[in-house]
Amino acid sequence: KQWYQRRVRGSRVKLRERLKCHSFDWYLENLLPMLPTEARLLASGQIKNTKINQCIDTLGRRKANDTVSHYRCLPTREQGYTSQVWMYSKKYEIISLENCLDASVADPDSKALKRVALYPCHGLGGNQKWYYTPTQQIVHAESQLCLTVGEPGKSKLFLSKCDGSGHQIFTFTNIYDHDDFEI
Secondary structure, three states: OHHHHHHHHHHHHHHHHHHOOOOHHHHHHHOOOOOOOHHHEEEEEEEEEOOOOEEEEOOOOOOOOOEOEEEEOOOOOOOOHHHHOEEEEOOOOEEEOOEEEEEEEEOOOOOOOEEEEEEEOOOOOHHHOEEEOOOOOEEEOOOOOEEEEOOOOOOEEEEEOOOOOHHHOEEEEEEOOHHHOOO
């Protein structure tokens, strides 16, 4: 087995050198720049609000302007878990599959608050740029308002004035690089 692995691996390396192939990282960086890889992420996994012990959840919604909610945090292998998987990119986007958290739409229930929805990622910042602070708040860069959860029976997310309350404190499952976090 080891002989086979050394021989095959060795011949492939020689072929790559002869053909002057680029590394896999080069392909990711140059041909797939929108693919979220760990090198392009600050954090990933579930985003949990510690006060109500629930996670940000798409509830399976995937269309533009679909509302984002919160729901009980699901175990990794439970059906529906993927609707709670998020990536926080070095472009300061919070991504679920091809959509980003976006705060451009006024909340119909309140003139003072903005509703948080899904919208296709555009990479331009603006309504899709968020900062995760050392105090574990998620701040919308454009409005300087904080992501806020309602009580468990009222499962929508919205933006409100940052006050440090438990309704505005979130943790990511995986944090990769604290040095790149800004506010």
